[in-house]
Amino acid sequence: MPFSPAQLSNAELVEENRLPACSDHHWYKTPQEWEGRNSSYEWSLNGLWKFSYAHNPSQVIPGFESPTFDCAGWDDMRVPGHIQLQGYDIPQYVNTQYPWDGNQDVHEGQAPTSFNPVACYVKTFMPPSLGEGERLVVEFAGAESALAVWLNGTYIGYATDTFTPSRFDLTDALVPGENKLAVQVFKWWAGSWLEDQDFCRFSGLFRDVTLKVIPSAHVQDIHVRTDCAEDFSSAHINVATTLHGRGSVSVTLEGIGKLEQVSPRCFTITIPQPHLWSPEDPYLYRLLFTVRDEAGEITEFIPQSVGIRRFGIEDGLLKLNGKRVVFNGVNRHEFGLNGRVMTREQTEADLRALKKTNINAIRTSHYPNSSFFYELADQYGFYVIDEMNLESHGLWDQVRFFQRPVEEAVPGDDPRWLPTLMDRAANMFERDKNHPSIVMWSCGNESFGGTDILAVADYFREVDNRPVHYEGVHWDPRYPETTDVFSQMYTPAAEVEEFLKTHRNKPMILCEYAHAMGNSFGAVDRYVDLAYREPLFQGGFIWDFADQAIKLKDRYGQEFFGYGGDCGESPHDADFCGNGIFFADHSPTPRIQEVKYLYQGFNIAIGSDSFTVENRFLFTSSRDFECRVTLAREGVVVGDAIIPTDVGPGQTHTYALPLSIPSNAGEYTITVSFHLRQGTPWADTGYEIAAEQAVFEVGDRQPVKATGSPEIIVGTHNIGVRGKHFHILFSRLHGGLASYKWAGKELFNSPPVPNFWHAPTSNETAWKAPAEDGQWLLASRYAMHTPSLDNPRVSQEDNKVCIAFTYDLPTTPPSSCTTEYRVDGDGRVEATIDVIPGEGLGDMPEFGMLFTSSADLDQFRWYGEGPDECYVDRRGGARLGIYQSTVAEQFTPYLVPQECGNHTGVRWAEVTDTNGIGIRFEGHPTMEFSALPWSPFEIENSTHAHKLPPIHHTYMRPALMRRGVAGDDTWGARPHPEFLLPTGKLSFTFAFQGIG
Known part of the structure; x- marks a missing residue:
């Protein structure tokens, strides 16, 4: 019966002449072939096929499958591949929408007709010589989403189900010499109503196409079951086979022995003290099948991996080998x-x-x-x-x-x-x-x-x-x-x-x-x-x-x-x-x-003189890993040790720390980590699989003392403060720090400004945060300073010059903000920002200050949490240390540019040029900090990273806090309340100074 495109709208017709589904084993002529994973029973048809595109089934070139139809002038199409990534049709990303929604009135169970791209493929091949009783099969491992197949003009069959193999027997349509395999792949059929996954929509032959010879005696299907004794002291491997043709099968478990044949096609073996499979120890046995024809000649060898394990619901819980799974x-x-x-x-x-x-x-x-x-x-x-x-x-x-x-x-x-x-x-x-x-x-x-x-x-x-x-x-x-x-x-x-x-x-x-x-x-x-x-x-x-x-x-x-x-x-x-x-x-x-941190197999708690390890593995002791303890003072390692541990699966044990925290004043970290003793297929020896860190403060931090008092120059429009290596100007007229020169070099390209905004994250956009937060965007962009006798306020105290500016923030109701700078004789500036939000205003996205410098300041070094970006609700995996990066590397290329590059728990951060000249920021005692090549406003205005403007500046943002990034979902879930900035009056103090 010939193929008709009308059957694409028949949801109940899922295949014609497709061979039955079977296990995914491979068969080989010799044992040497299976060791090399190269079967002489298989020929790949991957590569270039001749190709023609049709907008819909009615536009397919009639008769192209005929041996006499010349396809030499057709384009080439690579298989496996999507036609949409090779110049035909276009990729389409939809999630909950059907791709044809609103474009054609298609009822459930019908295939679109006016636009339903058809990929027509042609491949010629020389078939292998087949022995008596042998068959030739073609396997399409994946075709999106329905396909029809012809060989030499003979209709072979039809299949659906995009993501599992479709096999067809070609034997009866073979001809001597060159054979023409023709395939139509339809983008949509009736079953596409059941394929509305959240993904890009493609079509074509996107997985391997393979010719396979079926020997005269062939194991068509293998079904392996394993059963473990209740106490796992033994296990049974039971095998059922389906044999094509006349012949016999024998099965051996490599390294153990031959399986007992309990019926013509079923085999079993008992294994005492089996080596159980688990994700922690994925041990695989190997079965070896030998197939003979009626004359006793070997027709194929088949290797089949077997993992012995018991998984199921036991005592109301999902368990693997008797242990509760997470x-x-x-x-x-x-x-x-x-x-x-x-x-x-x-x-x-x-x-x-x-x-x-x-x-x-x-x-x-x-x-x-x-x-x-x-x-x-x-x-x-x-x-x-x-x-x-x-x-x-x-x-x-x-x-x-x-x-x-x-x-x-x-x-x-x-x-x-x-x-x-x-x-x-x-x-x-x-x-x-x-x-x-x-x-x-x-x-x-x-x-x-x-x-x-x-x-x-x-x-x-x-x-x-x-x-x-x-x-x-x-x-x-x-x-x-x-x-x-x-x-x-x-x-x-x-x-x-x-x-x-x-x-x-x-x-x-x-x-x-x-x-x-x-x-x-x-x-x-x-x-x-x-x-x-x-x-x-x-x-x-x-x-x-x-x-x-x-x-x-x-x-x-x-x-x-x-x-x-x-x-x-x-x-x-x-x-x-x-x-x-x-x-x-x-x-x-x-x-x-x-x-990596949340999923690690050891939960570690560290005290001042001991640490406790909870082993969350099911079958692996901590002794299988090397436990390292590292002591650092303010980011610099001062001691390390290896300590033997033996915490069994599911157990908890406490160990004395092999290193003592010194009595010298300072901030210390103790890091306990576990590492692979031996390399694995997925990581080298020494790879860290789990770690925890604790921070200890010894003594009191001594305040920074300047070497002298700065000079103050009070002008009509500007107030100057200078010392040995610096000169700072504050503008009465424009209301802020107008210039900071260090060693004769200007460090800021524009006045630092209070900042309450960042480029909205995907989650914030989803819960409409920009609409709620918009007043804080206005406050960040358009704070108003009104010069007066007491704005700025100028005073001197404790050998420091104090200059404070007050700003009116354009929110409804109005808010106000004061920024006070205290400059000492070394050019160190301690800044305090106080904000009084208007009554009823919600939490702000962040609270800090935005500094703009030349893009020459492109080197970033900090003592804080890292090395990757982290936020108040995503900092468990971050560790306190000294890290080095470039400003450009701090920008995370999310698909849509958004807030990124932040670090929590920052004690100090230095942003410099390649000669080490730049600015040092210090927390009081800690802060959040980011340094990026673009402002929050430039990032927000761009839809793609490559559309961001050329880099002209470095933007530095010390902050009291940024709102947590959230993540329960991206269609309304907000950060948990504890990760929001408090509403009401806020104050933030930090310091900065030229260096180099």
């Missing part, structure tokens, strides 16, 4: 610089980075990943929630905003969606079932509930014993049995705790939390603390791994990372794709500093 997890879209085209090498680099960050769990949001991801997750050690290709979020708003009954949600209870759902569930399960890293099956994402999804959950339970996950039951609780765990998204930690007071019958996870959009990830410690305090709360998965941004070039050839709308698409959801704890190029963002 998911220190992240959601991971399969996305990189080439979109969803990911290589094994790129994926392995991602997993190494996640292991270094102490992440132990990954949710494959919201579709099955490439098969090699699971193989690598087995090897590196991750808990994986394998999620089915389902999300109908674009119809969510019809229930929320348009009062559509939840029973009518898609897929809901509508039987026409069931074939697609069951097909996708089976495709995922059959391919991935043998991977020990997979600990839960997920029925999809954000599609409410209903009998259809319940049927999917029941299917998973019928074929496997792993728990089933589905969050949508939280919104549609008609069938709570759909999920084996309570699962929610972005619920504040306090509300999770409250929920579990009355819901004690299932363990709970947050399948998404800590929405890491822009400068975010504040107060996440609340969740982690709860996970170790409340047994039923077993962790969560950060949203998400990496920004989904596309590398583009502007009209001037400058590269930048683009987000929704940058490709000219509409509708779109702007920068909501920028939620990663890694940037789009998979380099770490500053949030990684906090993620």
